[in-house]
Amino acid sequence: MLKKKKTKKKKSIFLAGVLLLLIFSALPVAAAGQMGSLTIYYYGTTPEEESVVLAGAVFSLYRVGIYSEGEWKLEKGFENAGVSFDDTTASGQKKAAETLEAFINKENLPAKQTEKTDSSGYARFGEIETGLYLVIPAGDISCGGGTFHAGSFLISIPEGQADGSVLYDVTAEPKSEWVSDGDKPENPQPSPEKPSPDKGTSQKGENVKTGDDTPVWLFTKILAASVVVIVILLFRRKPKEEVMSSEESITEPGDKPLK
Secondary structure, three states: OHHHHHHHHHHHHHHHHHHHHHHHHHHHHHHHHOEEEEEEEOEEEOOOOOEEEOOOOEEEEEEEEEEEOOEEEEOOOOHHHOOOOOOOOHHHHHHHHHHHHHHHHHHOOOOOEEEEOOOOOEEEEEEEEOEEEEEEEOOOEEEOOEEEEOOOEEEEEOEEOOOOOEEOEEEEOOOOEEEEOOEOOOOOOOOOOOOOOOOOOOEEOOOOOOOOOOOHHHHHHHHHHHHHHHHHHHHOOOHHHHHHHHHHHHOOOOOOOOO
């Protein structure tokens, strides 16, 4: 009987080990092959508080960072840009975006994709790899009797949410500024809330925090911890149960257990 229990325990440990191996081998591969998308919804607000769609605006997309060893690092070709992603504040990200844009213009680097907003103000970048991206508008847009201006911004694919979920299909709403008489205002007006074209996508007036991690690794750790707990429970037995099993295996019916 003791031999059968040992055999059963070995089989359980073997299965737990196989499960642990599958977790660490399969999940990173799936994460590496995951693709995402970025939808831009571009609109502005006139001095009369009228919301207008900004069609015909051109945006270029550059992959500037990759997530490695627990932090964002500059993509190949951007190592000499002199940018750090450690500052996750709005001002820190804005400064990083402006520095990267200047570096791109200086080095004349090509964009990954370039798209134009349609008549509804939407532009979509599909089938893009995970990473940190810089979005650069081509110029100002005239609409509603004035001109609107937007600056470059950073955004990550995927995007982590406050509830722990992950979005691979992200929607961004660039902040627009009303330009009067050719002068750009120092304090742009905040854009009102607008519905997203797709359910499940995020709405961002500002770029995401560059410190967000891809939760795939969090799921991996949780599953791995569960396997460890299972293994520990398999080894753990109550002392009385172990003594009784041992006595049953070495005594004959009618004999007194050995002491």
